[in-house]
Amino acid sequence: xxxxxxxxxxxxxxxxxxxxxxxxxxxxxxxxxxxxxxxxxxxxxxxxxxxxxxxxxxxxxxxxxxxxxxxxxxxxxxxxxxxxxxxxxxxxxxxxxxxxxxxxxxxxxxxxxxxxxxxxxxxxxxxxxxxxxxxxxxxxxxxxxxxxxxxxxxxxxxxxxxxxxxxxxxxxxxxxxxxxxxxxxxxxxxxxxxxxxxxxxxxxxxxxxxxxxxxxxxxxxxxxxxxxxxxxxxxxxxxxxxxxxxxxxxxxxxxxxxxxxxxxxxxxxxxxxxxxxxxxxxxxxxxxxxxxxxxxxxxxxxxxxxxxxxxxxxxxxxxxxxxxxxxxxxxxxxxxxxxxxxxxxxxxxxxxxxxxxxxxxxxxxxxxxxxxxxxxxxxxxxxxxxxxxxxxxxxxxxxxxxxxxxxxxxxxxxxxxxxxxxxxxxxxx
Numbered sequence: 001x002x003x004x005x006x007x008x009x010x011x012x013x014x015x016x017x018x019x020x021x022x023x024x025x026x027x028x029x030x031x032x033x034x035x036x037x038x039x040x041x042x043x044x045x046x047x048x049x050x051x052x053x054x055x056x057x058x059x060x061x062x063x064x065x066x067x068x069x070x071x072x073x074x075x076x077x078x079x080x081x082x083x084x085x086x087x088x089x090x091x092x093x094x095x096x097x098x099x100x101x102x103x104x105x106x107x108x109x110x111x112x113x114x115x116x117x118x119x120x121x122x123x124x125x126x127x128x129x130x131x132x133x134x135x136x137x138x139x140x141x142x143x144x145x146x147x148x149x150x151x152x153x154x155x156x157x158x159x160x161x162x163x164x165x166x167x168x169x170x171x172x173x174x175x176x177x178x179x180x181x182x183x184x185x186x187x188x189x190x191x192x193x194x195x196x197x198x199x200x201x202x203x204x205x206x207x208x209x210x211x212x213x214x215x216x217x218x219x220x221x222x223x224x225x226x227x228x229x230x231x232x233x234x235x236x237x238x239x240x241x242x243x244x245x246x247x248x249x250x251x252x253x254x255x256x257x258x259x260x261x262x263x264x265x266x267x268x269x270x271x272x273x274x275x276x277x278x279x280x281x282x283x284x285x286x287x288x289x290x291x292x293x294x295x296x297x298x299x300x301x302x303x304x305x306x307x308x309x310x311x312x313x314x315x316x317x318x319x320x321x322x323x324x325x326x327x328x329x330x331x332x333x334x335x336x337x338x339x340x341x342x343x344x345x346x347x348x349x350x351x352x353x354x355x356x357x358x359x360x361x362x363x364x365x366x367x368x369x370x371x372x373x374x375x376x377x378x379x380x381x382x383x384x385x386x387x388x389x390x391x392x393x394x395x396x397x398x399x400x401x402x403x404x405x406x407x408x409x410x411x412x413x414x415x416x417x418x419x420x421x422x423x424x425x426x427x428x429x
Contacts, residue, residue: 051093051132062111065135068093073104077159079121081109082142086135091145095130102127107158114141116155120398123158125193131155157194162429163394164188165325166233167332168253169218170354170368170386171298172206173376174239177259178287178295178305179317179336179350179358180206180386181269183218183373184233184253184280185301187323196429198225198393200406200421205368205386206238206249208376215239215256215376217249221389233280236386237269239298239336239378240287254281257296257305257315257338257378261289268307271299285315285338292342295358298335298375300351305335313345314338314360317375320353325394326420327413332390336375339365339383350377356384371422391421395429403428 051068060078063069065086071078071094080094094106105123108115115122115133117140124131132146144155168183183203192198203219215238224230237252240259250256255269268284285296288308297305300318307315317335324330334351337358348358350366354374359365361380368374368387376384393408400417404410406425411418419427 051091056097063092065090065092070095070097071106072097073100073106074098077104077106079107079109082111082113082133084111086113088135088137090135091132093130093132094124096124096128099127101125101129105159108155110142114139116140116143121158122155125156159191159193160396160399161189161191163325164190164223164231165323165392166221166223166231167373167389167391168221168233168235169203169205169389170336170373170375171218171236171238171252171256172208172215172386173336173339173356173365173378173383174215174241174256174259174295175209175211175213175379175383176341176381177209177214177241177339177378177383178239178257178268178284179298179338179348179355179378180215180239180368180375181236181252181254181256181271181284181298181305182281182300182318182320182333182335182351182353182355182375183221183236183386183389185321185333185373186231186233186276186280188229188231190228192429193227194429196225196227198223198228198427198429200391200426201424202391202421203235203389205376205388206235208385209238209241209383212241214241214249214259215383217252218373218386218389221391223391233389234274236281236298236373236375237284239295239338239376239383240266242293250284252281254299254301254318254333254335254375255284255305256375257284257298257336258287260287260293260295260339260341265289268296268299268305281333282318284335287338288312292340292345294340294345294348295338295378297338297348297351298355300335300353300355301333303351308338314340314348314358314378316349317351317355319351320355320372320374325392326411326418333373334375336368336377336384336386339378339380341380350374354387393419393427401428
């Protein structure tokens with residue numbers, strides 16, 4: 001027959017408590033040091049039933065099935081790796097210990113299994129967010145079966161890093177003067193969240209200098225977007241011309257070479273203008289005031305433009321900088337060579353990395369290479385234009401969205417997808 005047993009404590013023969021009601025709302029099963037076993041075939045019901053709370057975690061770790069973890073990302077976000085070879089019904093619980101998941105996300109690595117039907121890492125990104133993850137099967141893998149403060153879905157796509165290379169347009173060569181400076185050259189690695197629109201601006205090269213004028217400065221290139229630090233590379237300074245104002249337009253990402261004068265030596269333009277750290281470029285070389293009145297070489301991303309030599313011959317352009325962001329090492333942003341005043345001196349070469357060669361009375365100067373940010377060559381008369389800039393993004397292929405404007409060239413290298421923007425456009429993460 002039925003009956004009711006009313007007691008506060010049930011003990012074993014050794015007087016150890018098995019079940020204790022300590023107050024109206026709290027029932028304790030077992031005592032410290034004991035294990036509670038659930039018989040085969042029995043099921044504990046309710047979200048998180050049977051999960052064992054662990055100490056606060058502050059760095060990356062591999063979770064163990066059946067455990068619950070308070071995670072403190074106050075100092076920095078970190079990654080939780082889910083258990084290997086899980087079985088159906090295995091559970092792990094994760095909660096925001098300090099209310100900082102919104103500023104430092106907790107990334108969840110499924111450890112080779114699926115999570116919500118995909119293989120990408122996911123993340124907890126909401127303040128005071130928590131989730132119970134249950135392994136279902138090999139098709140869906142781990143699924144969020146309970147969550148707090150989770151919005152529409154307890155799990156969000158994990159933030160990821162993008163590498164950027166931003167090269168501005170090169171300066172135009174000076175009319176009978178110095179070589180154009182290379183466009184500013186800057187790199188950056190930044191973390192993005194899904195849905196960020198990254199605006200890409202690619203600067204044009206400065207046009208060739210006209211009679212009696214310094215070469216025009218190249219145009220800036222940049223990347224910007226919500227949550228990003230804007231990176232702007234300054235257009236290269238134009239090459240100086242002969243016997244005129246030697247200061248206008250010649251400073252920039254890298255400085256243009258000083259012009260040819262018959263009175264005083266003409267200094268090159270200042271590079272790294274405006275100043276950035278690390279430096280985005282170098283100074284242009286000094287132009288000569290003795291026959292054959294050679295112009296200074298334009299500065300390059302990796303080296304200053306060369307001064308005219310002791311015989312008045314034009315200086316070559318400064319070298320550019322190599323990057324392997326596309327998977328191959330390519331040098332960009334070389335300075336333009338200075339122009340000479342007669343046909344006898346050797347041609348002043350442009351800096352490696354797209355710098356145009358200088359000219360003399362018998363040989364025309366050449367333009368900076370397109371989409372390298374190279375400076376244009378200075379001329380004995382007519383000079384040459386600077387090369388257009390370029391912006392390159394490298395993203396993990398697993399996170400690549402394929403949402404772009406501006407028709408970038410898209411390739412892959414290793415685990416990354418590369419977007420080369422030869423003109424302005426955008427990428428949505």
